[in-house]
Each structure stands twice: as C-alpha cells, then as structure tokens.
Amino acid sequence: MSAEPTTSEHLGDGEHLAVLGYEDSFNRxxxxxxxxxxxxxxxxxLVGVYSLFATALATGGPPSIFWLVIVGAGQLTVSLVFGEVVSQYPIHGGIYPWTRRLWGKRYAWMAAWVYIWAMIVTITAVAAYGSGFLASLFDIPVTKEVTLVLTVLFLVVALGLNFSGTKMLGRVARIGLGAELIGVIAVGLYLLIFQRKQDFGIFFNTMGVEGNGSYVAAFLGAALAGLFLFYGFEACGDVAEEVADPARRIPRAMVLTILVGGVSALLAFGGYVMAAPDLQSIVSGKDTDPIPGILQATLGPVGAKIFLVVALTAFLSCVLSLQAAASRLLFSFARDGMLPGHRWLAKVSPRSKVPVNALIVACSIPVLITLIIYVGPDGLLNQITAFAVLGIYVAFQSVVLASLRQRIKGWRPAGPFSLARTGFVINVIALVYGVAAMLLLAWPGHSGNVLNDWIVLIGLGIVAGTGLLYLFLARPDRKSDAPEGDAIQVAELLRARRG
Known part of the structure; x- marks a missing residue:
C-alpha cells in the first residue's frame, strides 16, 4: 500500500466530507x-456456520470446509477494492454512494435497490433463526406462533438499541464481538483440542457424498457454506460519517473483518466436524440440526445453555448491525432524493444523531415479512431468503465493476488507503471471483420442483424488475442533483487540496 502523504493528513473529516458535497451532521x-x-x-x-453446517456436510462432506478458505480469499480482494473506494468516498450508505460516484444515478439506483432488499430479507432471516435459540434457552417448543413472537421481539429490541445512538451501537457491537469470539473461537478450539472424535484426515474424506458421480459436482454444490458467510464487511462503510478518520480506519476494519471472521469460521466448522459423535448421520442427511447434539455431548447441559446465551448475544448484535447498516443506506438514498418520502427518511434525530425514520423502516418491513412467513406455507423463510445471498453479491460486484471501469478511464484512488500499482490486478481478480460466485449461487437445482430449483433467480428477478419499473416510471434520477460519476475529478481535487 502507498506510503505517500494522504488526504486525511491535510483535511479533517468534515473538510473531506465538504469536498464530496455533504455536511458533517453525525457524531463521529x-x-x-x-x-x-x-x-x-x-x-x-457463528450465525453463518450454525445455519449451514449440516447442509454443507450433507452436500460436500467434510472437504466442504475448504470453501471457507476459497471464498475468504476471494472476498478479501473485494474488501481491498472497497477499501480504496471508501477511502476516497467516506460517505454514509456504502454501496449506493460508491456506485453513484463511480458510475451514475441509474446504475446506483439498481445496485442499491437490490442491496436494500437483500439486507432487509437478511435481517428477517437472522432474527427468525435467532428466535430458535431463544426458545431453546427457555425450553419453549418451537411453533410458528413462538417463532413469530420471538422474531418480532428480536427486531424491536434491536430497534430500541439503535435508537439510543452511535455509542450504544458501538458498545453492543463490541459485546457481540466478544460473544462471537467466545462462541466460535473458544468453543472451536476446545472441541479441536479436547473433544476430537475424528483425526484431521477427515477433511480429505468425502464419506461417499458423491455417490456414483463425480465429487466435483458435490463440492461445487457445497459452495454456499462459504458464500453465505463472507459478507457483512461492507457494513463498516455504511456508517462512514459516524467514524473518526474513516478514510483510514474503515479499510482496515473491512480487512480485519474478513481475516478474523475467516479464522473464526474455520475453527468453529472444524471443531464441530472433529467433535461430532456420529458424523456419518450428518453427512447422510439424517441429522439435520446436529450442533445442539454436539454441544450437549461435549459441553454438557449447563455448558450448552451457556453457549445458547452467547449465541443469542451474537444473534442480537447481528440484527442490530444489519438494521444500522440498512438504515444508513436508506438515509443515504433518501438524502439524494432517490426514494419516495425522501425528506422523512433523511431526517436525523437531533438528540441521538441517528436516522430514526430510516431505522423504523429497517425494522417495520422485516416485521411485515415475518407476518407473511407466519401465514404462509412451511419453508417459506428459506424460499424468500434464497435470493438474498445472490442479491448481496450482485450489489458487491456492481461496485467492483464500476471501480474497474473508472480505473480503465484513468482513475487513481486518492484516499489514504491505496493499493498503488497492484490495484488494477486486484480489481480484476475480484471481478472474476465475483462472477464465478454469482454463477454458483444462481445455477438452478435438479430436484424437479421448478419453484425450488429456480427460486434464487425468481427472487432476484422480482426485486430487479420492480426496481426497473420504478426507475423508468418515477424517474427518481431526475429528482436528484447529487453528484455522479466524478471519481477522477474528486481524486484530482483531493490531491490539489492536500497540496
């Protein structure tokens, strides 16, 4: 990374923001x-491994753990590209303002529209999965009614905490970080060191998941184990205007998120595999929720309860972070006049300095989706969340593609975080990786059920289609005069201002 004098050494956070056309209105x-x-x-x-551990083993066997390494490496290149962009544009909203300033209004509208819905569905899903932990803690039977009530409880509690302000958000995020580290690293290490039932060679044993076919197909089918896990680092940039020295700190935070998250996931996944009393039943698909049994067998009833408390803390913190990120994206979208009710959505509380109305929306829509899930058929949660991962990756690659386009046109990122001469190569690698990931996510299944096999593309098509309709009928891009496509000009201006 470049060691040349940087923008933030000569411009304060407020001055940097002013160059980009905005006022500094948040508490940093x-x-x-x-x-x-x-x-x-x-x-x-913790959430990612718990959610997909059984599915990954049943699809790709123990070697599916290597997807964590493959996807982690790919997403690291994406985070480096994001780091250069946010270092020049430390603006609330992340993907929306980045794509707008790198390409244009319409392009940014579609990227942000897909990303918003992917985030909202993810908020709903995480809260719903967390409700199962809460029910288990109090030994409450998990019915649709219980799931409904506890999911809404998760969403409302997170909203209340978010209303308290940025300091509370940071405090709860740090508590959640501690819970995550205990729940994945400490437990994973304990299982690996003291509770091994298999040797390390098990990670090279397919255990027959390929049947009479090729293992390549089975391994590719397990890709979701990694693809579902390695996003969230972009949330560091969603709250850029509430971070001190964001142009320097946010890129570091993104890279740390990937590296620490990857190590944590490897330890947790590996620990559960090594400590499983009956690994074959998980691989064969007979045991579809094996982690509680593994914890009971290795930690005992009291230890398992303690783990549930730790897991609940992590789930709540995850919902809190998702709500915060979604609200800042909505705020950024609305501040530029790109959404219906944009004046209402763009209001910032004078007391707590958070976008309260955007937070209300980031909680209310997941509550409505939860009600739809309650009255809908069994399995609807899995179906409506199937497109979320692909939607996230589509939004990610919209930034990567726009960044590469600007580099070809001559853009040299002007923030303090710089990849220097390696930037172009890393950008290309990130794009190739992202396209491959999207193909794996979107590839139809072969169950014979058209809805299940095509649900990912159907969901993305509905979201993208409605976004396009609104874009061309309401023309929100005409109602906004916020700057667009100015990456080269802003870079030159920042270099001139720092002398």
Missing amino acids: SMTLWANFALGFTYLSP
Whole structure:
C-alpha cells in the first residue's frame, strides 16, 4: 500500500466530507475497534456456520470446509477494492454512494435497490433463526406462533438499541464481538483440542457424498457454506460519517473483518466436524440440526445453555448491525432524493444523531415479512431468503465493476488507503471471483420442483424488475442533483487540496 502523504493528513473529516458535497451532521464516536465489531457481528461466523453446517456436510462432506478458505480469499480482494473506494468516498450508505460516484444515478439506483432488499430479507432471516435459540434457552417448543413472537421481539429490541445512538451501537457491537469470539473461537478450539472424535484426515474424506458421480459436482454444490458467510464487511462503510478518520480506519476494519471472521469460521466448522459423535448421520442427511447434539455431548447441559446465551448475544448484535447498516443506506438514498418520502427518511434525530425514520423502516418491513412467513406455507423463510445471498453479491460486484471501469478511464484512488500499482490486478481478480460466485449461487437445482430449483433467480428477478419499473416510471434520477460519476475529478481535487 502507498506510503505517500494522504488526504486525511491535510483535511479533517468534515473538510473531506465538504469536498464530496455533504455536511458533517453525525457524531463521529465510532472507533476502529467499534467499526470492526460492527462489520464482524454483521458477518457473524457463528450465525453463518450454525445455519449451514449440516447442509454443507450433507452436500460436500467434510472437504466442504475448504470453501471457507476459497471464498475468504476471494472476498478479501473485494474488501481491498472497497477499501480504496471508501477511502476516497467516506460517505454514509456504502454501496449506493460508491456506485453513484463511480458510475451514475441509474446504475446506483439498481445496485442499491437490490442491496436494500437483500439486507432487509437478511435481517428477517437472522432474527427468525435467532428466535430458535431463544426458545431453546427457555425450553419453549418451537411453533410458528413462538417463532413469530420471538422474531418480532428480536427486531424491536434491536430497534430500541439503535435508537439510543452511535455509542450504544458501538458498545453492543463490541459485546457481540466478544460473544462471537467466545462462541466460535473458544468453543472451536476446545472441541479441536479436547473433544476430537475424528483425526484431521477427515477433511480429505468425502464419506461417499458423491455417490456414483463425480465429487466435483458435490463440492461445487457445497459452495454456499462459504458464500453465505463472507459478507457483512461492507457494513463498516455504511456508517462512514459516524467514524473518526474513516478514510483510514474503515479499510482496515473491512480487512480485519474478513481475516478474523475467516479464522473464526474455520475453527468453529472444524471443531464441530472433529467433535461430532456420529458424523456419518450428518453427512447422510439424517441429522439435520446436529450442533445442539454436539454441544450437549461435549459441553454438557449447563455448558450448552451457556453457549445458547452467547449465541443469542451474537444473534442480537447481528440484527442490530444489519438494521444500522440498512438504515444508513436508506438515509443515504433518501438524502439524494432517490426514494419516495425522501425528506422523512433523511431526517436525523437531533438528540441521538441517528436516522430514526430510516431505522423504523429497517425494522417495520422485516416485521411485515415475518407476518407473511407466519401465514404462509412451511419453508417459506428459506424460499424468500434464497435470493438474498445472490442479491448481496450482485450489489458487491456492481461496485467492483464500476471501480474497474473508472480505473480503465484513468482513475487513481486518492484516499489514504491505496493499493498503488497492484490495484488494477486486484480489481480484476475480484471481478472474476465475483462472477464465478454469482454463477454458483444462481445455477438452478435438479430436484424437479421448478419453484425450488429456480427460486434464487425468481427472487432476484422480482426485486430487479420492480426496481426497473420504478426507475423508468418515477424517474427518481431526475429528482436528484447529487453528484455522479466524478471519481477522477474528486481524486484530482483531493490531491490539489492536500497540496
């Protein structure tokens, strides 16, 4: 990375923001540690590993753990590209303002529209999965009614905490970070060291998941184990205007999120595999929720209850971080006049200095989706969340593609975080990786059920289609005079201002 004098050495945070055309209206109380904690609890290796452990083993066997390494490396290149962009544009909202300033209004509208819905559905899903932990803690039977009530409880409690302000958000994110580290690293290490039932060679044993076919197909089918896990680092940039020295700190927080999250996930996934009393039943698909049994067998009833408390803390922190990130994106979208009711959505509380109305929306829509899930058929949660991962990756790659386009046109990022001469190569690698990831996510299944096999593309098509309709009928891009496509000009201006 470049060691040349940087923008932030000569421009304060408010001055940097003024160059970009905005006023500094938030409390910059979020530290590097708190910003990293926000991204890490959004990424949440505990949630990711717990959600997909059984599916990954049943699809690809123990070698599916290598997807954590593959996807982690790919997403690291994406985070480096994001780091250069946010270092020049430390603006609230992340993906929306980045794509707008790198390409244009319409392009940014579609990227942000897909990303908003992917985030909202993810908020709903994480709260719903967390409700199962809460029910288990109090030995409450998990019915649709219980799931409904506890999911709404998760969403409302997170909203209340978010209303308290940025300091509370940072504080809870740090608590969630501690819970995540205990729940994944400490437990993972304990299982690996003291509770091994298998040797390390098990990670090279397919255990027959390929049947009579090729293992390549089975391994590719398990890709979701990694793809679902490694996003959330972008949330570090969603709250850029609440971070002190964001142009320098946010890129570091993003990279830390990937590295620490990857190590944590590897330890947790590996620990559960090594400690499983009956690994074959998980691989065969007979045991579809094996982690509680593994914890009961290795930690005992009291230890398992303690783990549930830790897990609940991590789930709540994850919902909190997701709500915060979604609200800042909505605020950024509305501040530029790009959404219906934009004046209402763009209001910032004079007391807490948070976008309260955007937070209300980031809680209310997940509550409505939860009600739809309650009255809908069984399995609807899995179906409506299937497109979320692909939607996130589409939004990510919109930034990567726009960044590469600007580099080809001559853009040299002007923030203090710089990849220097390696930037172009890393940008290309990130794009190739992202396209491959999207193909793996969108590839139809072969179950014979059209809805299940095509649900990812159907969901993305509905969201993208409605976004396009609104874009071309309401023309929100005509109602906004916020700057667009100015990456080269802003870079030159920043270099001139720093002398």
